[in-house]
Amino acid sequence: MEEQKVLVTGGAGFIGYHLCKKLSTITNNLTIYDDLSSGKLENVTDVSSANFVKGDILDLKTLYSLPKQDLIYHLAAQVVVPYSMENPLIDFETNAKGTVCVLEKARKDDAKVVFASSAAVYGNPSVFPTPETYGFHPFSCYGLSKVVGEEYCQMYREQYGLDVVITRFANVYGLRCHGVIHDFLDKLAKNPDKLEIIGTGKQSRDFVHVSDVVEALLTVGDADKFNGETYNLGIGKTINIIELSQLILTILGLQNRTVVTTTNQSWQGDVTKIWFDNSKAKKELNWIPQVTLEDSIKEVIADRKISI
Ligand SMILES: NC(=O)c1ccc[n+]([C@@H]2O[C@H](COP(=O)([O-])OP(=O)(O)OC[C@H]3O[C@@H](n4cnc5c(N)ncnc54)[C@H](O)[C@@H]3O)[C@@H](O)[C@H]2O)c1
Structure with missing residues (x-):
């Protein structure tokens, strides 16, 4: 190239x-x-x-x-x-x-x-x-x-x-991303006692x-x-947004403090579940995704110097 x-x-x-x-x-x-x-x-x-x-x-x-x-x-x-x-x-x-x-x-x-x-x-x-x-x-x-x-x-x-x-x-997702992980971190940095999830929280995604x-x-x-x-x-796994919020709270040590609520209303065009079969990319591109969701959330928290 x-x-x-x-x-x-x-x-x-x-x-x-x-x-x-x-x-x-x-x-x-x-x-x-x-x-x-x-x-x-x-x-x-x-x-x-x-x-x-x-x-x-x-x-x-x-x-x-x-x-x-x-x-x-x-x-x-x-x-x-x-x-x-x-x-x-x-x-x-x-x-x-x-x-x-x-x-x-x-x-x-x-x-x-x-x-x-x-x-x-x-x-x-x-x-x-x-x-x-x-x-x-x-x-x-x-x-x-x-x-x-x-x-x-x-x-x-x-x-x-x-x-x-x-x-x-x-x-x-990753550094400089926009989206749900950054939204949660923004909200928690402002107020670690509560976290409101937009949607039902049951929608799940492949990060x-x-x-x-x-x-x-x-x-x-x-x-x-x-x-x-x-x-x-895609990573070939799926996690719902409530589970994602729990993962973030656990990483931040907030699991026993933050009250999580949902707006319980999804938006037009929102889909229920994304979970990719990535076997073709793995086989033909020799592609092995390296970064776990947990490690990456820690990376974003460190980059944004969030301490609660
Ligand atoms: N981020 C994701 O999770 C995700 C998932 C699926 C697909 N994609 C696709 O990946 C691509 C990049 O997404 P991203 O997350 O980096 O989004 P992004 O919004 O950060 O980047 C899109 C870029 O396109 C530019 N742009 C928009 N309209 C333009 C126009 N008319 N002329 C020139 N530039 C224009 C924007 O200024 C922006 O810099 C997009 O095609 C998106 O649909 C992203």
């Missing part, structure tokens, strides 16, 4: 930052493309060797003005499920049409594309752990826009001969550490043999 020109859309976001940090140690030709709508400038400045272009993936003119690329990691997206239910058109524009724009840039350059898809394409599965072959059953506009993105990737592979790999992420996801992204980006394949990237 050293000689390749690599573009990361959404490189100022959470996963994009960790991917770019690693890529910057491998290639000198790294470009981050991001409109900073939810991404952070510090995620870009902390990858000092990368070339940063502030731009919208829907803006083909700016995309085309970038140098010819060899490999494109397409991560830029609208990522919030409830927002997608309230704003289906914006979600569609960014995730579906935006993906076609990135594919057009790839077609022009004959670049390989690695697409960041999601567990949301499975909706509320009836098969656990859920394999890649379960098929598309989206339950939210976000899930549907990711299905459309995947289908366009495959269409560009079949019709234009583009090299494409689909990676479906479970719940990715995978961002460094493990980055390893898989590097593997699929680096070889031709994964062309056309789809990979589930």
Whole structure:
């Protein structure tokens, strides 16, 4: 990959930052493309060797003005499920049409594309752990826009001969993440005596550490043999949000102090359980997720210097 020109859309976001940090140690030709709508400038400045272009993936003119690329990691997206239910058109524009724009840039350059898809394409599965072959059953506009993105990737592979790999992420977490673990820690830092869970608390998730996801992204980006394949990237275990809160409280020594309540109301598009079958990634990518949920929560607590 050293000689390749690599573009990361959404490189100022959470996963994009960790991917770019690693890529910057491998290639000198790294470009981050991001409109900073939810991404952070510090995620870009902390990858000092990368070339940063502030731009919208829907803006083909700016995309085309970038140098010819060899490999494109397409991560830029609208990522919030409830927002997608309230704003289906914006979600569609960014995730579906935006993906076609990135594919057009790839077609022009004959670049390989690695697409960041999601567990949301499975909706509320009836098969656990859920394999890649379960098929598309989206339950939210976000899930549907990711299905459309995947289908366009495959269409560009079949019709234009583009090299494409689909990676479906479970719940990715780690430093600089947004999401439930950080929300709990924020709430507990403010008031360690009570913790309110949004939703029923019974919804369960497959949490995978961002460094493990980055390893898989590097593997699929680096070889031709994964062309056309789809990979589930999850730890292959599931934990419900009440159990997650108990784990965090135990790590913080708050298990006998904090009163946990739930709003008992899930939101539109929320799914009950995510639990990935990751055996295909393990076998074909030689992928062995390394980081446990407990270790990673400790890492986040240490990083944020939380003491209660
Ligand atoms: N974090 C997870 O648990 C998770 C799970 C499944 C899938 N994914 C997918 O992984 C990818 C990265 O997610 P993340 O968690 O890092 O989210 P993020 O919000 O931190 O990153 C998304 C980035 O895309 C940028 N962006 C949004 N719209 C854009 C546009 N029109 N043009 C240019 N840039 C734009 C944002 O500014 C942001 O930097 C997304 O495609 C997301 O759907 C993430």
